[in-house]
Amino acid sequence: MTWILPEGATLRFEGLKEPIQIQGGLGGGTQGQVYAVAIGGEQLALKWYFPACIARDPHLEHRLGESIRLGAPNGDFLWPIALLRPTPEARQQIQLAEVGFGYLMALRPPGFIGAHVHAAGNLEISLRNVLRASFFLATSFHELHLKGLCYKDISLGNLFLEPASGRVLICDNDNVDVDGRDLGSVLGTPGFMAPEILLGKARPGASSDLFSLAVLIFRLLTRHDPLKGQLELAIRCLDEPARRRLYGEDPVFIFDPQDPRNRPDPIEHAAALITWPIYPERLKALFEQTFCSGLHQPNRRALTGQWMQAIAQCLDQRVLCPHCQQENFPEPGTPGRCWACGSALPTAVMLQTPAGRVAAAADNSLQPHHFDPLLSHDLHHPLAQVVAHPTDTAILGLTNLSGAPWSAELSDGQRVTVPPGKTCNLSALQRLRTAAGPVEVIR
Secondary structure (H helix, E strand, O other): OOOOOOOOOEEOEOOOOOOEEEEEEEEEOOOEEEEEEEEOOEEEEEEEEOHHHHHHOOOHHHHHHHHHHHOOOOOOEOOOOEEEOEOHHHHHHHOOOOOOOEEEEEOOOOOOEEHHHHHOOOOOOOHHHHHHHHHHHHHHHHHHHHOOEEOOOOOHHHEEEOOOOOOEEEOOHHHOEEOOOOOOOOOOOOOOOOHHHHOOOOOOOHHHHHHHHHHHHHHHHHOOOOOOOHHHHOOOOOOHHHHHHHHHHOOOOOOOOOOHHHOOOOOOOHHHHHHHHHOOHHHHHHHHHHHOHHHOOHHHOOOHHHHHHHHHHHHHOOEEOOOOOOEEOOOOOOOOEOOOOOOEOOOOOEEEEOOEEEEOOOOOEEOHHHOOOOOOOOOOOOOEEEEEOOOOOOOEEEEEOOOOOEEEEEOOOOEEEEOOOOEEEHHHEEEEEOOOOEEEEEO
16 A cells, blocks of 8 residues: 555644654545654554545534534544644645645544454454444444434444443444534445435435434444345345345345345355344344334434444343353343343342442443433442352352442341442342432342
């Protein structure tokens, strides 16, 4: 690849007191190139646009400036932080024939892997953390839409996952625009575009974001395309007219309860058939809502808040199979069977909070919304976490992650204090008094 900005160059840009050192190229695409840079001792990333991209999108610089002024919806976005135009001296220094521009953003930290690696089945990540990633994704777009903005190009290529935690980073935020305003040329990524966008009946906005978000969550949870089933296998050549029919003119959800024409093939689409039964009905109903009636009725699509609630409830019900240790998400009140080995799941010990129940399984946590349903869901700041004993995973404890001590009542009537950072044995615990509210252990 030929780099526009030479490695090792120290360049000055308009409006910046400090010069920027170009440390090296990180990658490139159709819009431009991304570089690792240093400014004032800080490591950042710089995206520099190709002249052709600037010519195609005359409103790009205006949108970027507006995004920088508004600021990121939350920390999960690699958001533009400064618009860059080279000084005349810098242009001369690197022999830029045309006036160009770019922007600074945070450098993606190590440990974050492209979501396409997971979708291809090549990433070691737990079901819990895939669900957490889906939750964080829904939360990020919820907060983006609350700002009156839309993303327009949600896809696997714009998402990075941290396998160890489920945290996400959303990149390529230069396509973000005010919802309802059409100042860009981006329509979306094939396979993620809403049917009305693909057919040219509408322009991208928050309602088409909801469709693309559902596709992305489905791809994360099942590692399969929600519209690729038997109908796609019957197509000899998946050319543009065929894609238009499959994704726009006659799209059929592979698990549509009323239309079986596009069911997954047992051999070609095994991942979809294995993973779909894992998830509880409340979560699957949101996919059915979006990919059935919501295909052609944008106002019927599941909202970001609905995804957040359904995924959070799914995580609350997570239990581990005692035979194979696989993660399961049984329906509330029904023990069910392990999807992996078929063994009957024992009735889980539950932690009753003022706003619901959480299964006592290792790594499950109590959040502020479990004590006050009016609080927004926030998986980043748990108040307590279930932990397994390091040498005997059958022994579970509850760790106090809050800043205040708990008062614990044991089954023998004894009362003890659990300071912040300490763990109490769940087998002896009857109830807790915490600053957030009471917790009852139900066996």
